[in-house]
Amino acid sequence: MDKIGRNDPCPCGSGKKYKRCCLDQNANPVGFTSDDRRLALEKLDRFVETELGAQDDEAWESFFEIWADQLEELNDEETQISEDFYDAWFLWDCALADGGRVVDRFLEIGPLLSLGERQYLTLMRETTVRLYEVVDLSPGESVTLVELPSGARTRVREKSASRSLCRGALLAARIIGRGASGQPEIEFGLLSIPELVRDQVLSQVSKQHENYRREYPEATDLELLKAAAPVLHDVWISALLDPPIPRLQNTDGEDLLATRVRFEVADPAQVQAAFDAARGLEREEEGKPVWLWSGGNLKGKPVILGRLVLEEDALELECNSAERAERGRTMIETLAAGVVRHRSTVYQNVVMDIRERLRSRRRESTAADSGGRPALPGEAVPREAQEALTLDAQARHYREWLDLPIPALNDRTPREAAKDPALRPKLAKLIRRLEGAYQGCLQADKPAYDPSWMWGELGLEDRSRPMHPPLLxxxxxxxxxxxxxxxxxxxxxxxxxxxxxxxxxxxxxxxxxxxxxxxxxxxxxxxxxxxxxxxxxxxxxxxxxxxxxxxxxxxxxxxxxxxxxxxxxxxxxxxxxxxxxxxxxxxxxxxxxxxxxxxxxxxxxxxxxxxxxxxxxxxxxxxxxxxxxxxxxxxxxxxxxxxxxxxxxxxxxxx
Known part of the structure; x- marks a missing residue:
């Protein structure tokens, strides 16, 4: 591990300079071992059980209150992650009735501790959960993280998560500045935050900080962060039990809502004649009583607005939004006035269907390892040709992407954003997410397009590149x-x-x-x-x-x-x-x-x-x-x- 300068950001992620944070602690020759950590936690658990059982139960009910009826839907691994997060929060962050914390009371009136045990508890007392983005990984060894929103960079020793995370991943973790290895380490696991709720969680944490600061204006930054830890757990568990779905819209900007409008038909022949003569309606297939309703969207581009199916004395209009269905109903009642009568309108929530399928897939929780991508039935194109075609198409797309307005960049192009100091961090995050997608494709044995050339093309600093030549x-x-x-x-x-x-x-x-x-x-x-x-x-x-x-x-x-x-x-x-x-x-x-x-x-x-x-x-x-x-x-x-x-x-x- 590189030597940390006195004026460098502290590796614990506090955002303070090293000399004003963990320097004195790290200068202390008394460290702790893995056994010290284990024994300290065993003693702390016994103390909670004998002295603070009622407070623990009350805190548990408050922490899991809104999820109590759904906790059984978590699998064993998720349950363990959730319980570990709660345990750490209760021990190090939760304010008891007198305003103190469990670890403070334990250090004050608890049993005798060895120097190593006390050192571990003292260091952990200054930790809390923070949001981080993964910028680099050394599999089986370490993860390099950037704290959000401060930008403080931390390299933590982490064997297991460094093999499962991808660049650009967002996570919530508690980092001790100096673990048993002598390096920063993640304590009590981590929460992986889905990309879809990135902006939401940053906004929620920001609001939590503002509210806490108004209520406790004298609070330190550490106290403020400790108070926000349950918010991060709620975001994580919500993503599991109530999976986030992106807002789905059609090309008119209307929310997707599968809609069926049904009519009674008094004269099918007259309806067919009216539809055949109408502008914007065209038979889907010659001779069949099915019509496609087309027109222009908000951008003036031709699109299919709906589908009309006539079966004897019944007519059904299918659309992908309530607004289009209403316009289609008006059109039908105008074209076939007097021979059709509205019977019903049925809506099917696409977002809810997708969410339920995701939840069902989690409950089934199949984790079979396929050992690589199997060939698809009838797959005639050789793998090498498929990969070449895919990567060529992606290369063309991303070359063009650099000059296209991007909503996440305030409708500026990536080239324009690279020249704007305010937009540069957002652009860097987009590229890191693309790198994470590339690594995900590698791990799934799918055609993987490496976007790392964009750093140099846009004149941005690639913080994952080594600062010195690698060992051979x-x-x-x-x-x-x-x-x-x-x-x-x-x-x-x-x-x-x-x-x-x-x-x-x-x-x-x-x-x-x-x-x-x-x-x-x-x-x-x-x-x-x-x-x-x-x-x-x-x-x-x-x-x-x-x-x-x-x-x-x-x-x-x-x-x-x-x-x-x-x-x-x-x-x-x-x-x-x-x-x-x-x-x-x-x-x-x-x-x-x-x-x-x-x-x-x-x-x-x-x-x-x-x-x-x-x-x-x-x-x-x-x-x-x-x-x-x-x-x-x-x-x-x-x-x-x-x-x-x-x-x-x-x-x-x-x-």
């Missing part, structure tokens, strides 16, 4: 496997001292690696360690090291010759087709590495990995691609081996 695959392996780097350096130096070694051509073969006693001894020790790690929960088990040793040793043998490929050169190489006879190809060194960190190359690799559902880093953003080129001795002559090492810089080793 061999450097990462050396950091993940203790002793591996030193082993490879030692083997390489010994090989260089052997008679007949030539800088221009000598290479250690795979057979040389298998015969080397130091390497085999190291591998045997590692195998024993891996066996022990496999039984330890949460431990990362690294697959066979021999291929890595082969590459790393030869790279050391030739002094780690490494070339960083410029972004423009990488793009040119991707668009150039080279077809050279093998004997004309010359490598500058027997072993060297090429490093690609541009998004064009990494996106190609991400889409390739997405097809392999067994790959541990499939569906995640890559940070670096290290390409190793090594000359190999073949019976028929020489050959070039090319190995791609792709890395998310997360907990998983390069793939």
């Amino acid at each position: 695959a061999h450097e990462r392996m050396a950091s993940l496997v203790p002793g591996l780097g030193e082993l490879c350096r030692t083997v390489a130096e010994n090989a260089r001292r052997q008679p007949g070694f030539k800088d221009a051509s000598s290479i250690l073969t795979r057979a040389d690696i298998r015969r080397n006693l130091d390497i085999q001894r190291f591998l045997r020790h590692r195998e024993a360690d891996q066996h022990n790690q496999a039984s330890a929960p949460g431990e990362q088990v690294i697959p066979s090291l021999e291929p890595h040793i082969y590459l790393m040793t030869n790279l050391e043998l030739h002094r780690r010759k490494t070339f960083w490929v410029d972004e423009s050169l990488a793009y040119m190489l991707a668009k150039t087709e080279l077809d050279l006879p093998g004997d004309e190809l010359r490598a500058p060194f027997p072993c060297f590495a090429l490093v690609f960190s541009d998004r064009y190359t990494l996106s190609l690799a991400e889409r390739l990995l997405a097809r392999d559902r067994q790959c541990p880093i499939a569906g995640y953003y890559l940070k670096a691609a290290t390409i190793y080129v090594i000359e190999e001795r073949l019976e028929s002559g020489r050959g070039l081996g090319v190995v791609f090492a792709l890395d998310t810089l997360g907990a998983d080793p390069p793939h």
Whole structure:
């Protein structure tokens, strides 16, 4: 983790400078361990049970009051998330009758605590739930968050959520500035807020802050945020039990409402003649008594306004809004005056139907893992062709999108918004959401369009880009496997001292690696360690090291010759087709590495990995691609081996 400057924003997310927030706490040599945390919470729970049972019950009823009759609809995981959120709120945020909080009373009159237990409780006392947007992830290791609306940036250690979240996701979380790992950590889980209610939740929290500030003008920012925590839980649980649906409108701006208007018909022949002669009515199919009613919408574009079906002595008009149905009824009663009589008008709420289907789908809660996208019945177009067509269409669309007025940008185009300081943050959020959609498509093994080029095109700062060059695959392996780097350096130096070694051509073969006693001894020790790690929960088990040793040793043998490929050169190489006879190809060194960190190359690799559902880093953003080129001795002559090492810089080793 990078060192935090005194004047940098505090990583706890408070919005204060580090020196005025957690610096003194972090300077304290007394930290806490996972055991300290567990024991502190056990003691705190017993204290609540024996001393504050009535207050706990009262707070529970108030917290879940409006959802009491629906809580059983939550599945086990959702129930656990909800209960954990409540527990944290009651312990750290809820104001008791005397104005104090549970943790304060516990620290004052509770049992004796170790230094570590007290340190944990003291740090947690200063936490609360805040809204964050995900800007970057290192799978299995960390999540980089931006607090809303302050913009304070925080990188938290988080193993599980970093594998399930996507860029642009909105979440509510409680972050402790210094967890058991010594880094910021998420405490008591997190709430994932649906994109559809993003603006709503920001507005609700803002109003809650205003109301609380009016009622308690002397309240601190921390107290204000603690009071707003239940609002965030209500938004989250509402999205589960009462799924949000976007406002659905037709092209006239009218709310969608499936409407059927029924009439009695006294003279079907006269009605048919009237409809056939009417302007704006046209038979759907020759010879059948079905007419399409067309006209212009608010923008003057021709649209289908309704459908009329005549069956003997009954006529039915179908429209997608109440307003169109009313206009259609007037038209029919004018065209067929005297021979039709209105019987009924029936409405079907489309939004309610969609919401009920979503709720039913949750109740069924099927979580079968398909293991990739199955082929559709009759699917004749090859996958590669489908992906190429889809990505080409999306590329054209988003190139045009940059110059189209966007409602979310106050009807300004993205190019115009990029030049407006007030709109730039909104534009950045839109791009992050597109990046989240891209990652979601990768994880679902669907054609995925990478929008990251928009940052540079619009002159915006991409805050997910690393501030410094990433570690290369061999450097990462050396950091993940203790002793591996030193082993490879030692083997390489010994090989260089052997008679007949030539800088221009000598290479250690795979057979040389298998015969080397130091390497085999190291591998045997590692195998024993891996066996022990496999039984330890949460431990990362690294697959066979021999291929890595082969590459790393030869790279050391030739002094780690490494070339960083410029972004423009990488793009040119991707668009150039080279077809050279093998004997004309010359490598500058027997072993060297090429490093690609541009998004064009990494996106190609991400889409390739997405097809392999067994790959541990499939569906995640890559940070670096290290390409190793090594000359190999073949019976028929020489050959070039090319190995791609792709890395998310997360907990998983390069793939």
